[in-house]
Amino acid sequence: xxxxxLLLALLAGxxxxxxxxxxxxxxxxxxxxxxxxAGDRMFPKGPGSxxxxxxCLACHSAGMVLNQPAMPKAAWEAEVxxxxxxxxxxxxxxxxxxxxDYLMSIKGAS
Amino acid sequence: MxxxxxxxPLSTRRHFLGSAGTAALALLSAPAWAETMVxxxxxxxxxxxxxxxxxxxxxxxxxxxxxxxxxxxxxxxFDQSVFTPNDRFFVRWHWAVIPTEVNVPTFRLAVRGHVxxxxxxxxxxxxxxxxxxxxxxxQCSGNSRGYFLPxxxxxxxxNGAMGNARWTGVRLKDVLDRAGVxxxxxxxxxxxxxEPVVADxxxxxxxxxxxxxxxxxxxxxxxxxGEQLPxxxxxxxxxxxPGWYSTYWVKMLNDIEVLxxxxxxxxxxxxxxxxxxxxxxxxxxxxxxxxxxxxxxVPRSFITNIKPGDPFYAGRAAxxxxxxxxxxxxxxxxxxxxxxxxSWQAAQLGKDEGKxxxxxxxxxxxxxxxxxxxxxxxxxxxxxxxQPDAPNWNPSGFMRNVIESTPVVAS
Numbered sequence: 001x002x003x004x005x006l007l008l009a010l011l012a013g014x015x016x017x018x019x020x021x022x023x024x025x026x027x028x029x030x031x032x033x034x035x036x037x038a039g040d041r042m043f044p045k046g047p048g049s050x051x052x053x054x055x056c057l058a059c060h061s062a063g064m065v066l067n068q069p070a071m072p073k074a075a076w077e078a079e080v081x082x083x084x085x086x087x088x089x090x091x092x093x094x095x096x097x098x099x100x101d102y103l104m105s106i107k108g109a110s
Numbered sequence: 111m112x113x114x115x116x117x118x119p120l121s122t123r124r125h126f127l128g129s130a131g132t133a134a135l136a137l138l139s140a141p142a143w144a145e146t147m148v149x150x151x152x153x154x155x156x157x158x159x160x161x162x163x164x165x166x167x168x169x170x171x172x173x174x175x176x177x178x179x180x181x182x183x184x185x186x187x188f189d190q191s192v193f194t195p196n197d198r199f200f201v202r203w204h205w206a207v208i209p210t211e212v213n214v215p216t217f218r219l220a221v222r223g224h225v226x227x228x229x230x231x232x233x234x235x236x237x238x239x240x241x242x243x244x245x246x247x248x249q250c251s252g253n254s255r256g257y258f259l260p261x262x263x264x265x266x267x268x269n270g271a272m273g274n275a276r277w278t279g280v281r282l283k284d285v286l287d288r289a290g291v292x293x294x295x296x297x298x299x300x301x302x303x304x305e306p307v308v309a310d311x312x313x314x315x316x317x318x319x320x321x322x323x324x325x326x327x328x329x330x331x332x333x334x335x336g337e338q339l340p341x342x343x344x345x346x347x348x349x350x351x352p353g354w355y356s357t358y359w360v361k362m363l364n365d366i367e368v369l370x371x372x373x374x375x376x377x378x379x380x381x382x383x384x385x386x387x388x389x390x391x392x393x394x395x396x397x398x399x400x401x402x403x404x405x406x407x408v409p410r411s412f413i414t415n416i417k418p419g420d421p422f423y424a425g426r427a428a429x430x431x432x433x434x435x436x437x438x439x440x441x442x443x444x445x446x447x448x449x450x451x452x453s454w455q456a457a458q459l460g461k462d463e464g465k466x467x468x469x470x471x472x473x474x475x476x477x478x479x480x481x482x483x484x485x486x487x488x489x490x491x492x493x494x495x496x497q498p499d500a501p502n503w504n505p506s507g508f509m510r511n512v513i514e515s516t517p518v519v520a521s
Contacts, residue, residue: 027278027333029233032341033211034166039176059206059307061176069154069261079263086376088311 039063048102051095059089070109076100148172148184150268151418152256167340169197174265178203178304179342183270188433189414192460192468193245194273196335201342202250202271202356204314204377207305209362212345219285219330219347223299223368226290233332233346239280239288242329244352245467247274247435251355251382251404255507260394262507269412269514274435274468277350279331283324285366291320297369298323299378300349302362316358316382317373318351327352330363352466353438355404355509357382378403383506390509391502407437408511409497411444411471411489416516424480424520430457431472436491437511440465443490446473450484451499451513457487465492477520485516 039061043049056065071079080099083089091099150157150172162173165181174180181201187194214233221229250271255264265271286298299317306313322328329350332338339345344361351358357377373379383401384390389408392399411434422428434444440462445454460470477483490496501512 027237027336027338029214029237029332029338029346031212031214032167032338032345034341036166036179036208036210037162037164037176041176060178063173064175064180064265067156067159067174067266068263069152069156069266071261071263075263086312086380088306088308090308 043102044106046102046105048098048105051092051098052102055089055091055095055099056083059083059087065103065107068107070107072109073100073104076103076107079103150256150266152261152266152268153259154261157256165201165342167197168201168342169195171198171201172268172270174267178206178208180265180267181342182267183273185268185270185412185414187270188412188468189431192433192463192470193275193335196275196337196340196343199248199273199275199334199340199343200250200271202265203304203342203361205304205306205311207307208342209303210341212303212341212362214346217346217364219364219366221285221289221366221368223366224292224295224370225286225368226292227288229285229289231285236280236285236330236332236347239284241278242281243276243278244327244329244350245274245276245464246350246352247272247407247467248350248356248359249273249407251357251508252506254510257501257510258503258507259501260503262505264507274433275334276336276463276467277329277331278333278336279329279347279350281326282328282330282349282366283326285330286324286368289368291324291368292370294370295320295368296371297373299367299369299373299375300358300360300363301365301367302344302360303364304362312376314360315373315375315377316360317369317375317378318358320368322351353406355382355407357404382508384508385504389498389502389511390504392504394503394505404508407435408509409437409439409441409489409491409495410435410511410514411487411497412514413485413487413516416485416518418517420516420518422477422483422518422520424477427474427476429472429474430485430487431470432487433468434471434487434489435468436465436489436493437495439491439493439495441469441489442492442494444469444471445488445490446471446475447486447488448475448477448483450515451486454488477518480520483518483520485518486513488513 043052084091160173172182183200187198219231253271256266297317301315331350347363349360385392386400386402414432444457457471457473497513
């Protein structure tokens, strides 16, 4: 990672240190390069888990769903609809029933 | 058409463990494993979460979601200092496309829209403006959502989606004045470098009314607790809206747009709205309630040195301590009860670091006889607003501020 930072700095043709001016506070800002964990865990295997993997995990990791409380089907349906309508998730219409069945199997409540 | 590829790569960690074999697994003793998990007491569960150190510039955090990151501050951190360390400060992102690289020399903040002069400010330009500093609590609208009953979907936070920092930066007013706001401006909209995963997804943006934006308190922070912001807390610039929920504290802020019409974007108009009722509270299933954008915070207080079930000796003096904040006003008083709220006594307040920040408090108390007790703490702010006895409820899990209770046992 450090090598990348150095390389980028050289490519950008800027001095390495300091990257920028100093505020009166003594705060000086330094460019940052980080790596974020991938969050690429799949849903636990079961009927419909492939549909959930294919339609849900592009936007968020599986843990978001696995940490939810058990909820009735209407609540899960509202969630799937929100993902599609508000956040524009390109959920394949033919997968919706399978996703809902899967969510109910792992997080369903009556 | 958005380019969305289902992410189904092989987990490198699983692969590593698999190839390392059972010998390596046997080295992971049970206690070591136990230390990497926390159990949040969310009613009905699930409450188990990993304690992760895998995020850049972050120490041990409760992993609520890996992508986009939702990281909660372990509650014991609030017992250790009035300011929340940057590497333990909670993290919350809406979209997973977060720049992993921010280059200080080339970063620019745009100020545009209903202004006389469009600006493109470098970080040097911003560091050259008059410096301001204030302590303020940054709290997620949905902090403590996991305690709502009936439970509601969303980030299932315990009480650690909040933090207190000393923010250093410049007044938003000074930046707007440099651009020259035209008459007829009604709102100012803020946008950061993060982007939707799907091309037609709504870019995260929030707006403030023009008078609020120019009140001299709203600021652009380039430092928290004397250091540049961790990338996940919004490096290099973050909006600070003292007394308001953190949904307005736009991270990686690079675009300020002065509007001459009210903002109708999804995140301002539709998302993050609350019932326009006392405590933003409704009955589950209640419909036809007027909704308004979430706004000012309300008072809260917590005991930080006593956990549920902690043992005490009857008749022996004990000490409680913790933190309180007034929301959109200072802390006027913190009251403590050791008898389930039947009687209250004023706690001793710590140093006032500023009206928008945490205020530490402490209390000596004695549990008179053997038995079960409920310890309670209640903050009243300088506007005279006190925490309520009963929890609020709304379908988004916003604005919880009920008086907290901690069950303990005297023997």
